[in-house]
Amino acid sequence: MTIAVTGTHADGDGRLDGSPYALSHLDVLESETAHIFREVAGEFERPVLLFSGGKDSVVMLQVALRAFAPQPPPFALLHVDTGHNFPEVIEYRDRVAERHGLRLHVASVQEFIDRGELRERPDGTRNPLQTVPLLRAIEKNRFDAVFGGGRRDEEKARAKERVFSLRDEFGGWDPRRQRPELWQMYNGRHTPGQHVRVFPLSNWTELDVWQYIARRRIELPAIYYAHEREVFARDGMWLAAGEWGGPRDGERVERRLLRYRTVGDMSCTGAVESDADTVEKVIAEIAASRLTERGATRADDRLSEAAMEDRKREGYF
Secondary structure (H helix, E strand, O other), X not given: OEEEEEOOOOOOOOOOOOOEEEEEHHHHHHXXXXXXXXXXXXXXXXXXXEXXXXXXXXXXXHHHHHHXXXXXXXXXXXXXXXXXXXXXXXXXXXXXXXXXXXXEEEEEHHXXXXXXXXXXXXXXXXXXXXXXXXHHHHHHHOOOEEEOOOOOOOOHHHHOOXXXXXXXXXOOOOHHHOOOOOOOOOOOOOXXXXXXXXXXXXXXXXXXXXXXXXXXXXXXXXXXXXXXXXXXXXXXXXXXXXOOOEXXXXXXXXXXXXXXXXXXXXXXXXXXXXXXXXXXXXXXXXXXXXXXXXXXXXXXXXXXXXXXXXXXXXXXX
């Protein structure tokens, strides 16, 4: 999609003669996302950006950095660490926060388990355990707006979200209470104890995200690109071998060339076989795919037809 406009080019190429130029769909998406960040910064007192080191949160942060330049974004970062995250991603998360001088809050699932406030699941998966640490961190730090990287093309429940999603005093989500958002007018009203989840990438697709990564030459954790790793097969996915409980009896560990389309808890995040070791190859691979990254590689979303929606109602992002 292109739009004819006049004036200085969005990338600052100095075209000031009023001649038309083509505004790409990535320009439109970036502008919309930057507008959302600025709206929240002007309307809320204590926003925070959920940052896992995954590609969507990385793109969110990059747009935010551009939206508020030359000053840093006026909000901190928050990560809910399951304790089973990929080491490469945790290293990347810490390095990026330090590079940009941003405060990083970490809500640890392991600490809640150690205190007896959460119990390990029989299947070893910790993704469903993130809700309580997330809500406690929001309450403790009095965050009134929480940026999440959810996109409407990911999963059915996320397709129901508005850009501004009101959460009640318990962090719960009620899809029947979604507010209309006409002409990019967002309603952030909330009462004490409530907060708003904000999804700046709502109108992006996985392909858009990767095209933007290519355009801005954004560094990502290496596991997004093809590499060799020890994995085992379970339920049609390649899962990483680890201390969390895999593999089980009869599940053979193999060394495969693969990459990850999404990153999260190692216990439920599957890899796909791939030789895409550059951003251009990844874009070509995604363009030919008919499966979303969560549908293809996230075991926790396969627990039931409404697994994600149930978790969102309880306070998950």
